[in-house]
Amino acid sequence: MSKTKKILGIDLGTTYSCVACINDYGQPEVIPNAEGERTTPSVVWFDGQRAVVGQEAKGMTSMYPNSVCSFVKRDMGNDNYAFDVDGVQYVPEHISSLILRKLAKDASQFLGEEIKDVVITCPAYFFIKEREATKRAGEIAGLNVLRIINEPTAAAFAYGVKPNENIEERFVLVYDLGGGTFDVTIVRISKDGVDVLCTDGDHQLGGKDWDDRLVQYLIKRFNDESRQHAKIENDPELYYDVLQKAEQCKKQLSDKKNTKTTLSYQGDKVQIETSREQFEQLTEDLLDRTITLTNNVLAVARQKGCTKFDQLILVGGSSRMPQVANKLRKKFSIEPQIFEPDEAVAKGAAIIGNNIFVQHLIDEKLKRRSSKLTVETASPEELEVASKQVADENNYTLEVVTNATKRAKNVSSKTFGITVLDGYDAKGQPLLSVSNLIYRNTPLPAERSEQYATIADKQQIVVVELVENMSDAPLPGQPEPVVNLDSTESLWNGELPVKPNLPKYSPIDVTFRIDENGRLTLIAYDPASNGKLEKTIPEQNADTQANMEKVTLLSRALIIE
Numbered sequence: 001m002s003k004t005k006k007i008l009g010i011d012l013g014t015t016y017s018c019v020a021c022i023n024d025y026g027q028p029e030v031i032p033n034a035e036g037e038r039t040t041p042s043v044v045w046f047d048g049q050r051a052v053v054g055q056e057a058k059g060m061t062s063m064y065p066n067s068v069c070s071f072v073k074r075d076m077g078n079d080n081y082a083f084d085v086d087g088v089q090y091v092p093e094h095i096s097s098l099i100l101r102k103l104a105k106d107a108s109q110f111l112g113e114e115i116k117d118v119v120i121t122c123p124a125y126f127f128i129k130e131r132e133a134t135k136r137a138g139e140i141a142g143l144n145v146l147r148i149i150n151e152p153t154a155a156a157f158a159y160g161v162k163p164n165e166n167i168e169e170r171f172v173l174v175y176d177l178g179g180g181t182f183d184v185t186i187v188r189i190s191k192d193g194v195d196v197l198c199t200d201g202d203h204q205l206g207g208k209d210w211d212d213r214l215v216q217y218l219i220k221r222f223n224d225e226s227r228q229h230a231k232i233e234n235d236p237e238l239y240y241d242v243l244q245k246a247e248q249c250k251k252q253l254s255d256k257k258n259t260k261t262t263l264s265y266q267g268d269k270v271q272i273e274t275s276r277e278q279f280e281q282l283t284e285d286l287l288d289r290t291i292t293l294t295n296n297v298l299a300v301a302r303q304k305g306c307t308k309f310d311q312l313i314l315v316g317g318s319s320r321m322p323q324v325a326n327k328l329r330k331k332f333s334i335e336p337q338i339f340e341p342d343e344a345v346a347k348g349a350a351i352i353g354n355n356i357f358v359q360h361l362i363d364e365k366l367k368r369r370s371s372k373l374t375v376e377t378a379s380p381e382e383l384e385v386a387s388k389q390v391a392d393e394n395n396y397t398l399e400v401v402t403n404a405t406k407r408a409k410n411v412s413s414k415t416f417g418i419t420v421l422d423g424y425d426a427k428g429q430p431l432l433s434v435s436n437l438i439y440r441n442t443p444l445p446a447e448r449s450e451q452y453a454t455i456a457d458k459q460q461i462v463v464v465e466l467v468e469n470m471s472d473a474p475l476p477g478q479p480e481p482v483v484n485l486d487s488t489e490s491l492w493n494g495e496l497p498v499k500p501n502l503p504k505y506s507p508i509d510v511t512f513r514i515d516e517n518g519r520l521t522l523i524a525y526d527p528a529s530n531g532k533l534e535k536t537i538p539e540q541n542a543d544t545q546a547n548m549e550k551v552t553l554l555s556r557a558l559i560i561e
Contacts, residue, residue, distance in 0.1 A: 005357050007146065008107055008118045009154070009349025010100065012134065014073040014206060015179025016317065017042050017099060018346035019107045021115075022354040026400060028158065028347035033106040039342050040106075043070040044098050046085040051558040053102035062240035069095050071180050074203055076122075076137075077129035096137035101560045104143055116144045119353040121345050123176075123183045124150040125201035125413040127468070128491070131518055132538040140552045146356050147517070150410060151176055152185035154348030155315040156194060159339065171197070171301070171309040175336070176345075177290060177324060178316035180206040184294045186301040186309065193407030198300040198441040200293045205286065207250075207318030213282045214246035215239065218261060218272055226268040238265060253279050254320050280323045287327055300441050300472065314338040315345060358404035361390045375405050412514055415440045415472075418522075419465045419485070421455050434483035437512040439473035444518070449511040457504045464510070464524045464533060465493035492522075492535055499529035 009028070011018045016039040023029045033040045035055060045057035045068045052060070061068045067085055072095045075081040082089040100120075108114045122134050131148045138145035152174035172187045183201030187194060219232055219242060232239040245261050252259040253276045262271045280287075301309075312328060314336050319325075325336045340347070359375050365386035366373035373382065383405060391401045417436035424430055437448045454462060467488040471481050496508070509525040524533040 007353035011346040020346040020350040028350045031107045065236035077133040093137040097140035100141040119349045124199035127414040157351045158344040158348035172311040173309040176315040177318040195409040355404035414468045447513045453505040462496045496524045496533040
């Protein structure tokens with residue numbers, strides 16, 4: 001058997017991260033870290049010139065709360081977030097790059113060779129800014145990021161949800177409750193490939209929120225029984241101590257009906273008994289929020305022809321809580337499947353990484369026949385010949401090679417539009433609204449054009465502002481939804497010069513295109529002058545590149561442990 005090219009599949013999690021690759025027998029395999037653990041806490045402790053990542057960093061949280069950073073994934077793509085350590089500002093990409101360096105370093109040492117090629121996963125509802133930030137984190141870490149993949153899609157591959165010639169179509173609901181984020185996705189499996197139908201999520205909802213509820217409960221019980229007035233908001237050391245005990249309590253309640261926790265503070269010691277029933281009552285509203293999001297996704301899926309789902313997969317460590325499966329079982333009358341929830345996403349990413357490599361091998365075979373041939377453009381006969389050659393030469397099974405050529409399509413997780421003038425108020429102030437062109441859950445690639453108009457005679461320029469929001473596409477026959485500008489985020493604005501002396505209401509064409517990787521291109525066009533304004537997002541400009549180089553140098557100066 002030939003040696004398989006090693007491409008790391010990395011689940012860059014909010015609370016824990018995991019790495020996998022395809023072994024020499026063609027199977028996905030989790031790679032332990034230097035400490036021998038299969039997952040690594042996504043926590044960084046800044047200790048002078050050292051950046052300590054993992055369990056040791058997590059253990060230092062109560063002692064050095066101002067030097068330990070965790071849950072940074074919740075702020076990926078947030079330009080306003082920075083973690084300050086002794087006057088040095090660490091942005092989310094920087095902190096994530098340190099975690100990725102640790103993961104790749106440990107994996108390379110375990111495998112006995114340096115690995116740079118990676119596939120990194122992210123929540124399905126991440127889009128342009130968040131995905132680009134994740135990719136930048138990998139690049140800052142010195143890695144070659146082959147692709148950013150949705151976590152539910154990766155999980156589907158890990159669970160063996162793959163194209164099958166004997167099954168015309170089936171629908172899988174992937175319920176992913178991680179340590180800090182939640183998303184839910186409907187995936188359609190057919191003989192042609194894996195398609196994401198729709199997705200939704202909340203990047204501020206995860207196991208941490210269950211932990212925080214327990215923290216508040218334990219502190220209240222402690223104060224009631226000891227007559228103390230301990231306030232965790234005033235004592236970071238107390239908070240992190242109770243948080244660790246709350247995490248342990250939560251895990252124990254997944255296996256037992258009752259558990260006891262001992263808290264000590266200022267000479268008082270109290271043993272607190274907590275039942276699974278109490279815990280579930282404390283957190284019932286959190287679980288209900290996941291059900292609401294799941295119902296929203298199912299409503300969108302019904303519009304796309306999915307009247308029921310055939311399989312329910314639980315992903316993410318927090319899905320181990322018994323209340324999750326019980327609630328889903330009761331709500332949807334289907335038995336949830338849970339298997340390796342901490343590892344499935346990384347394993348799926350490794351499979352996808354291997355598929356990318358196999359597709360490259362097939363493309364090389366096809367290009368020997370014609371420089372224009374690729375996996376996407378080849379005929380079924382040409383693809384079959386090339387696939388057999390790759391399978392024979394690399395000791396792959398034909399099934400592995402064939403599955404690598406099947407499509408895996410994503411959807412837009414955000415809605416994109418432009419601001420338009422809706423008139424003026426009584427004081428003559430402009431009234432702006434949003435005109436959406438591409439809605440969330442639109443299959444990618446996607447393209448849509450609309451015609452707008454100038455607002456004044458002899459107008460010299462048209463200001464084009466690109467915004468994103470979370471509006472849903474209107475049902476057939478319904479009007480476009482009214483979007484509050486306060487609920488949108490401006491991504492970019494530019495000016496399109498127009499032909500001089502044009503009358504009011506002269507046409508201006510606007511086109512949006514989003515490719516398979518989530519790269520959005522906006523084109524504004526003036527037919528009268530053939531003038532065009534074009535912008536691609538994300539786009540690396542000089543300022544962005546200079547900042548990347550600065551952050552990279554700062555990152556490389558730290559010793560990773």
